[in-house]
Amino acid sequence: MSAALEAKLGRAWKKPPFIANPVFRWLLIGGSIAYFVVALGGIDVSWDRIVKGMAYGKRFIFAFGEIFGAFYDYISDLFPDLFGNTSGRDPNDSRWIEIWTEKEIIKGLYESIVMTIASTVVGIAISIPIALGAASNIAPMPVYLFCRSIIALSRALNEIIVAIILVAILGFGPLAGFITLSFATIGFLAKLLAEDIENMNKQQAEAVKSTGASWGQWINFGVQPQVMPRLIGLSMYRLDINFRESAVLGLVGAGGIGATLNTAFDRYEFDTVAAILLTIIVIVMILEYLSGVIRGKVQ
Amino acid sequence: MPTHEKNGLKVWQVRETKAQLIRWGAWLIGLAIFIFAWKEISDNTLWFMMDNVGEVVADIAGRATPPAWSFILELGGPIWDTLAIATLGTFFSLIMAVPVAFLAARNTTPSRVFVRPIALLIIVSTRSVNSLIWALLLVSIVGPGVLAGLIAISIRSIGFCAKLLYEAIEEINVVQVEAIKATGASRMQVMVYGIVPQIMPAFAGIAVFRWDINIRESTVLGLVGAGGIGLALQSSLNVLAWPKVSLILLVILVAVVIGEWVSAKVRGAII
Amino acid sequence: MLELQGLTKIYNTGDKALSDVTLSIPSGQVVALIGPSGAGKSTLIRCINRLVQPTSGSATIDGVNITALGAGGLRKARRKMGMIFQEYALVERLTVMENVLSGRLGYVGFFRSLFRKFPQSDVDAAYRLLDRVGLLEMADKRADALSGGQRQRVGICRALIQDPSLLLVDEPTASLDPKTSRQIMRLIVELCSERGLAAIINIHDVALAQMYVQRVVGLKLGEVVFDGGPNDLTPAVLTDIYGEEDWEATIEKVDDEDEDT
Missing domain, CATH: 1.10.3720.10 (MetI-like)
Known part of the structure; x- marks a missing residue:
């Protein structure tokens, strides 16, 4: 038996700690706990208000259940064969459609969709040149810095804050929302696309360059085919995000x-709130499914 | 290999003609949707308000500068x-x-x-x-x-x-x-x-x-x-x-x- | 004593991986399982500890029919079967010691294992095993800091600390260089004879198998087509298992290599 083994036998074994320095480790643990206690303790909780609010919460949950039922009835009227529904009701008479038309949900939703589409298209169109400019292996230094600062600015500014400023300048309406979303798209898409271009396979791009291709041809044949699948995937993902933000x-x-949602909350009209939320969730699910299918196809 | 006849010669092209048409069709539909969406936004915008956007921006910027630095003490909470x-x-x-x-x-x-x-x-x-x-x-x-x-x-x-x-x-x-x-x-x-x-x-x-x-x-x-x-x-x-x-x-x-x-x-x- | 009786596995896809395998391995015997890729070697040893559920047939170890066990009984039975993997299958972000001690999981309760409070006897056994394979100094290193050969040694320790009566070894040398492969094979065979363990070793390197084991079983399309001593492996037998090829060179190579070891 070796001496090293003998020294260890009979001694307890402990897993070596994640942070080796004990002082630093205990400072970190103690600091975290202290922050947690102080931060949590600093939150005002008004139990009276919560007890009162629980009634609203209950109403919301019931409203959501009711609206979900209405939505289910509508879908099963729309596709009777799929659900084995034999009632033969006209889907247009359903409660779901009634809520939709009565509260002008359709109008607000329509505006959201329009804003989403327009801003995604414009955002992508602007993102592509900026992404090329922000890829360090393609762009010269001054262009790189310029494009990177646009991206940084777009990422640092929250959509809502941009929207507040734009509404102050342009007035109420979808134009402010459209510009906000387009601007936010640039920060997201151009950054990820630029990273993708920076990580692309150099040999493929160099092979095209070595044929004597011009800069435009080089981008078209050497770079574009490599980043295209990712561009399509990211665009679909951004469409999804833009829709959620537009809400x-x-x-x-x-x-x-x-706006419709805000009014409904102010008036405690929880059935309208539930209908809008359900609609948003369903549309997001559909968009996610579609983007999954499209991404599966291009890759 | 997809080709088409031109002046009696076979010319190479990237895709079959039908696939090419579908692609163009898809682009066209996409473009139409975009133009439609843009028109909707445009119709809901009071464009005459935009004439003096420059002035509005300058006005707000003028009012907003310099920031109220002393206010920062109240932002700690x-x-x-x-x-x-x-x-x-x-x-x-x-x-x-x-x-x-x-x-x-x-x-x-x-x-x-x-x-x-x-x-x-x-x-x-x-x-x-x-x-x-x-x-x-x-x-x-x-x-x-x-x-x-x-x-x-x-x-x-x-x-x-x-x-x-x-x-x-x-x-x-x-x-x-x-x-x-x-x-x-x-x-x-x-x-x-x-x-x-x-x-x-x-x-x-x-x-x-x-x-x-x-x-x-x-x-x-x-x-x-x-x-x-x-x-x-x-x-x-x-x-x-x-x-x-x-x-x-x-x-x-x-x-x-x-x-x-x-x-x-x-x-x-x-x- | 391991007894396989008509063991058959048909995957959901309809592929028949094993058909009617009947095999008996006495205690202390080391068996090499050879055969081409897809012959069902991996499936066979995974059917024994039921990482793969056999479709029909039975596997009996020391009188216990493993195929008939419920979840709790299966866990008990698995403790008696150590398994060694091709890609080592160490949990890479855990330390060497934790990986070795994970072989005792079947014996300790959940909370003891969660807080790493293993009984002192287990800790000592782990140190002894690590010392035996020459890795005592590495005990508190993370597994992903080790070389391939070292990782496989840790894998062997993890299997042995279970105190098994049977070792299931799946391609132990496939990811190792030739020299390390031999060291690992020798170590496995030595440990088996020290402790009187039976072992089934899946291996695709016929020459290496011949050097170390007492018995070779050839598998082809899920059926046993050869069962005999290492010296009974003739070119004709290999052709039967793997298909037409010049086998003389492979067999001769064994003799050459034997000289320089």
Whole structure:
């Protein structure tokens, strides 16, 4: 038996700690706990208000259940064969459609969708040149810095804040929302696309260059085919995000369904709230499914 | 190889004529949808208002500068609240997201038919509703204040964290799990020894990533009354106190940039 | 004593991986399982500890019919079967010591294992095994800091600390260089004879198998087509298992290599 083994036998074994320095480790643990206690303790909780609010919460949950039922009835009327539904009701008479038309959900939703599409298209169109400019292996230094600062600015500014500023300048309406979303798309898409271009296979791009291709041809044949699948995937993902964001821009007056939602909350009309939320969830699910299918096809 | 006849000669082209037509058709439809969407926006815009946009911008910029620097002392509390909402919200959402992720991942869910769809439903419904909407709902339930913001951020982040986490769980190396199973370990032991160590880096990355996003989101929650610096922004906007507004925006910008920097550093250290 | 009776596995896709395998391995015997890729070697040993559920047939170890066990009984039975994997299958982000001790999971309760409070006897056994394979100094290193050969040694320790009566070894050398492969094979065979363990070793390197084992079983399309001593492996037998090829070179190579070891 070796001496090293003998020294260890009979001694307890402990897993070596994640942070080796004990002082630093205990400072970190103690600091975290202290922050947690102080931060949590600093939150005002008004139990009276919560007890009162629980009634609203209950109403919301019931409303959501009811609206979900109405939505289910509508779908099963729409596709009777799929659900084995033999009632033969006209789907247009359903409660779901009634809520939709009565509260002008359709109008707000329509505006949200329009804003989403327009801003995604414009955002992508602007993102592509900026992404090329922000890829360090393609762009010269001054262009690189310029494009990177546009991206940084777009990422640092929250959509809602941009929307507030734009509404102050342009007035209420979907134009402010459209510009907000286009601008936010640039920060997201151009950054990820630029990273993708920076990570692309150099040999393929060099092979095209070595044939004597011009800069435009080089981008077209050497770079574009490599980043195209990712561009399509990211665009679909951004379409999804833009739709979700468009639903809240209305809170600050920048168009879309958010305004309807805000009014409904102010008036405690929880059935309208539930109908809008359900619609948003369903549309997001459909968009996610579609983007999954499209991404599967291009890759 | 797809070709077409031109002056009696075969000319190579990238795609078959039919495929080419379908592509052009798709582009055309896409363009039509875009033009239609743009026209809708344009119709809902009062373009004559745009004539003096330059003046409006100059006017607001003039009023907003210089920022009301002295006001910064009053922003300490709101910034603390914002940070608390983001940090505690991330913490609570992770506690809820972990079980949801294990129930949603194909390789760990107890039942693919019953449990997994419910877990996926939780993920998609918390994810697709923006935190501001959650905040609106919670303000009406628990009343205005930091608590509403905290719960809103916690709920909103469940879906995001659980989705990334369950994808990480599905991508683990199954042989390492098999090896632990083969020792006669119980289901829970397999989880603790075979699965958890493998997803730890992903988990830490997701936590900081979401914390960064939550800082951004919690800065605006105050606009609907859910606490933090957004509350100060809202009240300054209401009285058109532009110098205060510009200062608040500057503070938010700095907070967001610091948050992103910290998160990038921590993620870099983990990976 | 391991007894396989008509073991058959048909995957959901309809592929028949094993058909009617009947095999008997006495205690202390080391058996090499050879055969082309897809012959069902991996499936066979995974059917024995039921990482793969056999479709029909039975596997009996020391009188216990493993195929008939419920979840709890299966865990108990698995403790008696150590498994060694091709890609080592160490949990890479855990330390060497944790990986070795994970072999005792079947014996300790959940909370003890969660807080890493293993009984002192297990800790001592782990140190002894690590010392035996020459990795005592590495005990608190993380598994992903080790080389391939070192990782496989840790894998062997994890299997042996279970105190098994049977070792299931799946391609132990496939990811290793030739020299390390030999060291690992020799170590496995030595440890088996020290402890009187039976072992089934899946291996695609026929020459290496011949050097170390007492018995060779050839598998082809899920059926046993050869069962005999290492010296009974003739070119004709290999052709039967793997298909037409010049086998003289492979067999001769064994003799050459023997000289320089």
